[in-house]
Amino acid sequence: MSAVSSSNTAFALELFRTLSQTNPAGNIFVSPLSISSALAMVYLGAKGDTAAQMAQALSFSSGEGVHADFQKLNADINSPSASYILKLANRLYGENTAHFLPDFLDATQKYYQADLKTVDFIGAPEACRAEINSWVEQQTENKIKDLLKPGTVDADTRLALVNAVYFKGNWKNPFKEANTKEMPFKIKQNETVPVQMMHQRKKLPYNYIADHDLQILELPYVGEELSMFILLPKESSDGSGPLLKLEKELTQERLNEWTDRKNMSTRSEVVLHLPKFKLEEDYELNEPLAKLGMKNVFCAGSADLSGMNGEGALFLSTVAHKAFVEVNEEGTEATAATGAVIKLESFIP
Template identity: 50%
Template sequence: MSSRQRGNFNYKLAFKLFSSFFFLSAIMDVLAEANGIFALNLLKTLGKDNSKNVFFSPMSMSCALAMVYMGAKGNTAAQMAQVLSFNKSGGGGDIHQGFQSLLTEVNKTGTQYLLRMANRLFGEKSCDFLSSFRDSCQKFYQAEMEELDFISAVEKSRKHINTWVAEKTEGKIAELLSPGSVDPLTRLVLVNAVYFKGNWNEQFDKENTEERLFKVSKNEEKPVQMMFKQSTFKKTYIGEIFTQILVLPYVGKELNMIIMLPDETTDLRTVEKELTYEKFVEWTRLDMMDEEEVEVSLPRFKLEESYDMESVLCSLGMTDAFELGKADFSGMSQTDLSLSKVVHKSFVEVNEEGTEAAAATAAIMMMRCARFFPRFCADHPFLFFIQHSKTNGILFCGRFSSP
């Protein structure tokens, strides 16, 4: 090969690599937007009862439903694309390639946080699932399409699913499917479970944690273990909704917790009502936030939430998938199929833990001369989001309303 040919070859290779990177970057942006819109729609739907805590993983749910979408056709596919906001990208194979890259990035090993996302489809063994669909689940979603005997071994199938989920979530989610949740008419079960635990980039000192009152409402207060930290954080104030926004990075700064805390005179429902994906992006831009020394008070909490998603997804417009006779999953199987169950369970624990190095830095900061610091006191209901920095994907959404 001549030097000119080598030059052309290198140029073509570089162009191909650049084009591939640009394409994946563009589809990841589209996916982040689709996931974000879906996340906020779910937050508003799951959180209609303002007094309840909410916690779920929109990314895990969107990812698992995308597997089902891969086998959907016609109106079933159109409804799913609408609810999941996949129609923004044209809803084609690009979506699945995007999820392939996203899962590789999010589930990578060697991180300084613990994240377990378990997605799997369980199908009735008498239904003949297409090999092309099985292969695509494995290729794009690192997930298997597993056949079970729902007709004659219901309880065994239920326990098998629960055991699989428990193994994938460090034992934190042990009983995903309750007795009676599947029956001999079950044909297809979509399961997604999430377990997350991350250490703060700078820890809260356990010695500073003390019992304080959390204002659940104007008329109700409950005791919480309130953590305290004085350090430099990114924060901003959105006058439009009278709300402070604080960014708490996890160790390694690959993930952040974003907390939206309205003023005490502002109802959290007002914030939720005004929140759109466009505003979320605008309000949480790190380069537009101030970095300042802040006194942060945050309750220590643990949430474990479980949702039967059928009614929620139907209310958002995804109705055909659950109705035999209307559901079209001909890209999955030639048997008439409908989605029998979508169950989502999630677990989060927020406490003082951090790294020793960060604790040393914090100790030095605490030795500065005493002066006034802005306060961020989360002693009343707030929203929180856990975001993956590199992809801008919202991994988790939550509302802490009551201890």
């Protein structure tokens, strides 16, 4: 596993746990890659304690190596494939009267292929917001709309660093539509909802983790380069939440080991019932990221983003994130976008 994949998995699990604490019974759906890509561009301009806190929260290795890793990952992701669609795009929107260091702009272009589009945040912030949202919509096949909410950018905004990622893949073993039936799906200990449940019986990569009473199933996409993994803990008899228990026990090392194809069996037929579903979630990630230790960057007066403009007086005002996924008999369509908005500190005389 590459360093950036490893760090992204570690960040994903920590972010998942943090989001789960505030919404233990709700759905959580995010794209850690989209979030870390946008924040890695912010990290390019961070210095001192601000950079150190970001590196710790995002599980980044220190130094320039993390950016070179993202450069390689972006190239791998955007290489054409006949079996699935996977693409990632980054862009900077900068206030046309603001000065940005050539080294910063060169690095965002080199490592993240992020072009700078100059806009008029001071004179027309709402038009700028609409332009950014329109670009995100184009990159996500019209699935992510209104990433930046009204008021997110204003006359103090100096830079928006935006990422979008899109995936569409078909199952190696598609489900038959004729087998999809309405069935109850348990969402709480004593609560079910009717869903359209897909069904198949097939030899699929499967693992059972006895110590955790956990079943793991791999659903490969065509080409078998990418897969969906389903983790299903056994329902508890004492009313305790098996998912909450799993969330606490899940580590990067365990996840890597449990989902390693060498540790999975394909000898037995698996009877699978999987709901068809469509899910869209949006988040403002300032508080969860601060809980992970990324505090200074959000504080005017404490943030050091002088690597962007050579002067400082900038801070990260908002990290907006939206994610969409649809799973059906044919496969999966998933997309996400993240916007990191940088503002100028307001000085009151």
